[in-house]
Amino acid sequence: MSKFNISIGAGCTFCTISKNLPVEKETILHLFYYCPTTNNLIDQWIKKYCKIQLPEPTRFFTAAITPDEGLNSGFQTATEILLYTIWQYKLQKKVPSAQSFNTDVDYYFSSCLKASHKLWEQIFNNRLFRHYGDE
Numbered sequence: 001m002s003k004f005n006i007s008i009g010a011g012c013t014f015c016t017i018s019k020n021l022p023v024e025k026e027t028i029l030h031l032f033y034y035c036p037t038t039n040n041l042i043d044q045w046i047k048k049y050c051k052i053q054l055p056e057p058t059r060f061f062t063a064a065i066t067p068d069e070g071l072n073s074g075f076q077t078a079t080e081i082l083l084y085t086i087w088q089y090k091l092q093k094k095v096p097s098a099q100s101f102n103t104d105v106d107y108y109f110s111s112c113l114k115a116s117h118k119l120w121e122q123i124f125n126n127r128l129f130r131h132y133g134d135e
C-alpha cells in the first residue's frame with residue numbers, strides 16, 4: 001500500500017539494491033547526485049570525457065560551469081543525457097556497471113549528435129570535453 005501513499009517516502013532504488021545502509025529517501029537530489037551509485041557513475045564519466053571535475057550540485061544541474069553560455073550549453077546536453085540514463089536504470093531497478101552506463105550514455109549521446117549538426121559543433125568545439133588527441 002505504501003506505493004499509493006506519496007507521503008511515505010520510498011528508499012533510493014540503487015541504495016536498496018546495493019544495500020547502502022541506511023537507505024536514503026529517494027529525493028531528486030539524492031537519486032541524481034548524492035547517491036553513492038550515481039555519484040560514482042557521473043564522476044567517472046566526467047573524469048573520462050571532460051576536462052573539469054564533477055561540479056557541485058547547483059552548478060551540475062544548471063550547467064553553470066563557465067561564464068561562456070556556449071560551453072555551458074554543450075555541458076547541459078551531457079548532463080541531461082547522464083540524468084536520462086540514470087533514470088532508465090532506476091526504472092529498470094538495475095544498478096549499472098560503469099561500463100554499461102558509459103555504453104548507454106555513448107549510445108544516447110551519439111544519437112543526439114547524429115540528429116543535430118548544431119549540437120555536434122557545440123560538443124566538438126567545446127573545450128570542457130576531452131577530444132581525440134587531447135592529453
Ligand SMILES: [Zn+2]
Nearest residue numbers: 012014015035
Ligand atoms: Zn541511493
